[in-house]
Amino acid sequence: MIAVILYHAEFTVAGHTLLQGGYIGVDVFFVISGFLISQILLTEIEATGRIDFLKFYTRRARRILPALFAVIFATMPFAYFLLLPSELLDYANSIGSSLLFGSNIYFYFTAAQYGEPITLLKPFLHTWSLSVEEQFYIGFPILLLIVRRYFKSRFLPCVLLVAALSFAFCVVTVRHDLQQAFYSPLTRAWELLAGTLLAYQEVRRGRIRPQPLLAAAGLVLVLGSLILFGKDTVHPGRVTVIPVIGTCLVLAFASRENAAGRLLASRPAALTGLVSYSLYLWHYPIFAFWRLTSLNFDNGDKFLAIAATALVAVVSFVIIEKPFRFTRRNRAFWISLGSSVATITAAVLSAITMAGFPHRLDEVYPPLAQANEARLESTFLSLNDNIQAGKPVIFIIGDSHARNWSIALKNYIDSDRYQVVALSYLNCMVEIKNDIVKAPSRASIYDKYCIPFEKYINDKSLLSRTKAIFLTSLRPFEYTVNPFRFELLSWMKSHSDNARIFVFGNYFQLDQLHSCLGLMFQRKSDASICLREATYPPANQDLAQLPFFPPDLAFTYVDTVKLHCDYDKEKCLTSSRGVPFITDWNHMTAEFLTTLIGDILEKRTADLRSDGLLDFLVPPHATEAEQTASSQPNSGATSAASPSN
Known part of the structure; x- marks a missing residue:
């Protein structure tokens, strides 16, 4: 019991968690x-x-x-x-x-x-x-x-x-x-x-005759397992035999006549x-x-x-x-x-x-805002309806973040010029083999993402007229799940019309143990409390040093936080129309993203034009002349293997 309690407590010393085998x-x-x-x-x-x-x-x-x-x-x-x-x-x-x-x-x-x-x-x-x-x-x-x-x-x-x-x-x-x-x-x-x-x-x-050495050996096997086993140990399995045998030895051979027995008694x-x-x-x-x-x-x-x-x-x-x-x-x-x-x-x-008595949230998250956000999020699976042949394509792909990013980004893509294809590989086992992308789902509930992902990602007619690929992923250069994402981008680009690649950075996030809505509910606060407690992303992060940074891939990094408020939390938005910027610990809401992207497009037009993003996105209140100008090819747009913003 002591071992289990210490294991669940997760004491840390010098960055190391104690008793990981508890x-x-x-x-x-x-x-x-x-x-x-x-x-x-x-x-x-x-x-x-x-x-x-x-x-x-x-x-x-x-x-x-x-x-x-x-x-x-x-x-x-x-x-x-x-x-x-x-x-x-x-x-x-x-x-x-x-x-x-x-x-x-x-x-x-x-x-x-x-x-x-x-x-x-x-x-x-x-x-x-x-x-x-x-x-x-x-x-x-x-x-x-x-x-x-x-x-x-x-x-x-x-x-x-x-x-x-x-x-x-x-x-x-x-x-x-x-x-x-x-x-x-x-x-x-x-x-x-x-x-x-x-x-x-x-x-x-x-009762078996007490054996001091065997009782001590059993105690060593149990204690050794507690200390040496860790989260990566395959358990329960073959190695679990060690503490099981150790326990049996203690039960069989320990008594008040030996040290192990006296300790336990x-x-x-x-x-x-x-x-x-x-x-x-x-x-x-x-x-x-x-x-x-x-x-x-x-x-x-x-x-x-x-x-x-x-x-x-x-x-x-x-x-x-x-x-x-x-x-x-x-x-x-x-x-x-x-x-x-x-x-x-x-x-x-x-x-x-x-x-779960949802009315308890009404004070911090108004019902109308909840309903509007739910309605927006439900539109993701219908974004690919009515794909038109011959029109240049913009792919928006990513993990669970792709849903709300796609919903928001589509508002600012010129639908007269571009066809948007929005895909999520959420819980899809993606593998590129023989020039074909396979993406079976890990469970049937994810078929709604994986089946269309596999269908459209392998459509060579779509890829051949792709002009831009937007990656929207959780911590794209750090997240250990779905490490295939940059290999996938390279493969897509090789089949495209020299598509531009844009990697979108995340907004502020909490640690995994807290949700923004939970903090708001517990403290009867608005979403500003979540921004105050956010621990990610760090300012001036050297992306090239992160484990999944692709040095051989030409892409433009869109630093969302820098473009919006330059990492000054006092200037950063926390909600839009009553919807907090996140409700869990990391996924931005569709309503907030729509406002955030619009704000960046309006206020940072020059930066986005120099990076080539305005070749594909239109500011929300642009004049007709500005829309015409932004649609012209930009000779100054740069693609880089290092972040542009």
């Missing part, structure tokens, strides 16, 4: 859980020849549900007042799935890769491991009883076979679907069954173990809400969050977990449990039915 604590937990529960069940079978299922599941309910419900009830007010509608909807769904012990399945389909920054803001993400454990124990006692009754002499081979199949499935799955390997009970069963095998040994043959360790479940339940939501409300979740905040977790966990253990676990008042227990389930279910259904 997630191994969950694997240790699975082995211990498999050992303890199997020991209880096997002992009962050996003594009575049966399992009292009602008693078993009642014990599990007393152990798990009261403390879980207490955390749910305690976090509801924070969720309502701090989470955006989409986040509150996700919160409600995660609670509902945790009540059904299916949150691992829910997060498999909805969450980013475990450990990514965005997952740290999901208050109930940690319940995935509780769901895996409970899914295992819903069916395990029945299978255990069947095997012990009808395959008594083959119990050990049967468990070994199932564990081996689970491990093999884990090793195969992690290669193709890391998310499934992480969240699936089928890929985790072998860890729980490792504990079962150890419990079977003890029940049948008694010490009073601080024992007290931590007593409140470990409460620590587990409380730490993640406390960390998540603290991160949401702290603009700089530094080491000091992390120490305070851990201290708060420990305090709340002890209180929870004393007044909730312990009393409910050992009370003899069964009627009162089930009544309180039933009423809690009913209340939580009603709250979850209300949040889902009301789509």
Whole structure:
């Protein structure tokens, strides 16, 4: 539990995150859980020849549900007042799935890769491991009883076979679907069954004689995994065997007679173990809400969050977990449990039915502005309708940024002279092979982007009359996803009519843990708070030193912030017609982009003409004479392999 808490806290020293392998604590937990529960069940079978299922599941309910419900009830007010509608909807769904012990399945389909920054803001993400454990124990006692009754002499081979199949499935799955390997009970069963095998040994043959060296070796394997494993470690997989074996060695051979046993039986360790479940339940939501409300979740905040977790966990253990676990008042227990389930279910259904109560945003983001922005953004997929043959083409391409940039830029492109083709390769696996661009989607929901992208990008009749290519990407020279973008530009240019390439720089952005709309909502502020807290882009950045800068590609860099306000935040726009410049942490809104581009075109006409951009864009209030002038070929326009602005 200590390892997991430190892992989720993400303490940093000299730029390095400590204990990046702390997630191994969950694997240790699975082995211990498999050992303890199997020991209880096997002992009962050996003594009575049966399992009292009602008693078993009642014990599990007393152990798990009261403390879980207490955390749910305690976090509801924070969720309502701090989470955006989409986040509150996700919160409600995660609670509902945790009540059904299916949150691992829910997060498999909805969450980013475990450990990514965005997952740290999901208050109930940690319940995935509780769901895996409970899914295992819903069916395990029945299978255990069947095997012990009808395959008594083959119990050990049967468990070994199932564990081996689970491990093999884990090793195969992690290669193709890391998310499934992480969240699936089928890929985790072998860890729980490792504990079962150890419990079977003890029940049948008694406690193994303590071995100091083996116990110490087990502790070294576990601690070594915590220290040496990292975010790049393929997990769960082959290497996960190391901490699993280490845990088994400690469980089997540690005792008060050796150092490892004395360490783990010490009073601080024992007290931590007593409140470990409460620590587990409380730490993640406390960390998540603290991160949401702290603009700089530094080491000091992390120490305070851990201290708060420990305090709340002890209180929870004393007044909730312990009393409910050992009370003899069964009627009162089930009544309180039933009423809690009913209340939580009603709250979850209300949040889902009301789509996260979007009216809460009205004060900071007027409904009319929200509706107008939604209408604008919905037009992206129709931008390529009615493509006219023979007309010179301007391609606008990019990742998720291409949608709103395309919507805004099209307002300033002379539609009488140029045909606009707007494409997004969002979650498309782009590959150029045999002079053909392949772009299958990573999931079917992205087909709406990838299918037209592949269709139009390979249309040689469009490419041959392409005059300009606009790249609109998140941090184009830094973003590690979609590194093919400049190779794609080169390929497109080679098939074009010597097209000009323009790379558009990003506007101000927040860190990945905060959304602009979230900051506005939590602090009841306008979008100026987002601009104040923006950390990107830095002024006077040397683009040529960035990892994906293409030195061999001739292009013009359009420094959006410099052209608009010269990096002086006091002069920079933060909203347009009630729409903030961003609502998440990095994507500019369509309404704001339309205003921003128009402002740049009006105020920086001379700069844009010298860079050749006014060969393709028309200022919003240009006179007829200016429009005619801007449409003439500009002998002074330059293409460069280094930024022009």
